[in-house]
Amino acid sequence: MRTLTLAAVFVSMSSVAWADEVYWPTLNPGDVKVLSGDAVPGFVREAAGYPAPAELPKDVKITAFMGPHRGEFAIISPCCGSNGGGAKIFSLIGDHLRDESIAVGDPRNGFTTQPYADSITVDPDAKAVRAKIVNSDCDKGTWGYYYQFDEIGRLQLTSVIDTGCAHLGVREFYHTASRPSHWWQK
Numbered sequence: 001m002r003t004l005t006l007a008a009v010f011v012s013m014s015s016v017a018w019a020d021e022v023y024w025p026t027l028n029p030g031d032v033k034v035l036s037g038d039a040v041p042g043f044v045r046e047a048a049g050y051p052a053p054a055e056l057p058k059d060v061k062i063t064a065f066m067g068p069h070r071g072e073f074a075i076i077s078p079c080c081g082s083n084g085g086g087a088k089i090f091s092l093i094g095d096h097l098r099d100e101s102i103a104v105g106d107p108r109n110g111f112t113t114q115p116y117a118d119s120i121t122v123d124p125d126a127k128a129v130r131a132k133i134v135n136s137d138c139d140k141g142t143w144g145y146y147y148q149f150d151e152i153g154r155l156q157l158t159s160v161i162d163t164g165c166a167h168l169g170v171r172e173f174y175h176t177a178s179r180p181s182h183w184w185q186k
Contacts (some may be wrong), residue, residue: 024092027066030126035062035074041085044074047090047097049081057147065126069153073100075120075129086116089155103157104145113155117145129155138165 020112034045042052063075074097077087082100086146089096101113102120108141119174131145141164147155 004176024072024095025064027064027072029066030070031069032063032065032122032124032126035064040107043096044076045133047074048079065122067149067153068127069181071149071153073122075103075122077120079116084116086118087120088115088117089120100155101149102131102145102155104131104143106143106162107140107160120134135164138162 005126014039024041024044025035025039027033027122035041037056040048040056042062044062045054045056048056048060048061048062056062060079061075063077063160064072065075067074069183072092073077074090075087076090078085079088088098089102089153091097091100096177099115101115103111104114104117118134119132121131122128126178127148130148131147133141133145135141135143144161144163145157146157146159146161150156
């Protein structure tokens with residue numbers, strides 16, 4: 001009887017410890033969830049630049065989602081820490097987040113990859129991601145980037161538009177031939 005009682009105490013103590021741990025949310029393809037406050041796992045807080053016990057600032061938005069091919073991602077905006085800026089996308093690998101740099105730039109001058117954008121959003125069905133780079137000079141452009149997931153779940157750039165100068169209008173500078181592109185601006 002005493003062994004049974006000790007086992008019950010051990011199980012209940014273990015359950016409390018498990019309940020205190022915050023885990024990555026359970027997602028299905030197409031799910032998009034905004035994480036906040038106590039629902040943010042420790043490894044996500046660290047990627048955002050705010051390891052425990054530091055409180056996550058109220059302006060930091062963390063969006064977790066599962067792409068159409070079961071890859072799990074997080075967008076942290078602004079990222080990363082008090083000296084960071086812009087938005088950043090990460091992929092979930094095991095129990096940590098890996099930085100996913102995105103292809104950006106003026107297509108006429110060639111693309112580069114960078115970890116940050118002024119904003120990064122995921123569509124409600126998690127089939128596409130949009131990023132924006134805003135330049136203060138309209139002639140340098142305000143660039144909108146549209147990414148879709150390829151057949152193995154990687155983000156692929158499919159369209160780039162410039163909306164920097166009202167007198168030039170909206171100009172699409174890049175469009176992949178194999179995928180439908182969308183005119184968009186957010």
